[in-house]
Amino acid sequence: MSVEHSKHVENPGTTPPQPKVEILASVPNAPIPDNAVATTVLITLPPGSAGSPPHRHSGPGFGYVVKGEMIFELEGEPERVIKAGETFWEPGGDVIHYQGANNLPDAETVYMATLLGVPGQPVLIPVSAEELEERRNRRAPRP
Template sequence: MDIYKSGTRPRTKAPADYFTGDVWQDPVVTAPDPARLRALVVTFSAGARTAWHTHPLGQTLHVLSGEGRIALRGQPPRVIRAGDTVWIPPHEEHWHGAAPDTEMVHMAMQEALDGNAADWLEHVSDADYAIAPQD
C-alpha cells in the first residue's frame, strides 16, 4: 500500500504542446503495473483547454468545480458543470477545458495501454473553441 500525504507531490503546469492557456495538474494516481489507471485533478483557467486528443482505453471526466466545455470532432461543444461526469470512448477525438469566463476543475481518469494513456493531436483553434455550446 502507498499513502501519498496531501501536499507531498508537486503540482505541475500542463505542457504548452498539449494545452492552451494556464492549466495545472495535481496527480492522484499512476498505478503500478499490472494496473493501468492514471488520474489527475486538472485546473483550467478561464478559456484554457486541451488540444484535440484520444485515449486508447477511453477516459472519464468528473467536474469538481466551475463550468467547462467538451467537444467531439465535428460536433459543437457541450457545457459541463460541477457534479457532471463524462465518459469518452476509446479513440474518440475530443477536447475539454474551461468556459471562456470561468475556471473549471475536473478529475481526469484514464487507463494506459502499453504505457500510453493519451494520443495528442493539434491544438483547438480559437474559432472552434468559440462555437456556441449546447447545454
C-alpha cells in the same frame, strides 16, 4: 495495531450514519484495453483556458467536474457544457477529443478524470493538423 484497535468509537452501542452512495455514470461493455493502466488526473483550467489541443486517449475515460464549467467535445458529438457536479465519458481509442476548455472567462474550472489506457502509451496523444483536416467531416457542426 489490530483492526479491533484501529477504530475510534465515541459512543459504543450507537450506529453511525450510513454513507450515501449515488451512481453518477455507468457505461455497459466499456472498451477497456487488455492489461489497462488506470490513471487518475486532476486538471485545473485557468479562466478562459482552451485546455489541451485536439488529442485522443488509448482507452476510455470517466470524468467529473469538481468546480466551474467545461466545454467538452468529442468527434461526432456536438460540443456541450458540463457543470460542476456532472460527469462525462469518452470511449478513447480512435475518437478525437477536440476540447476540454474552461467555459468561464473569470473563474477556474477543475475536473478529474480516470483513464484506462494501453500500457506504455501516453495518457494524451496529440492529433496532427493533417489528421484533423482529413477527418473534419466527422466533427459535429459547431455553434
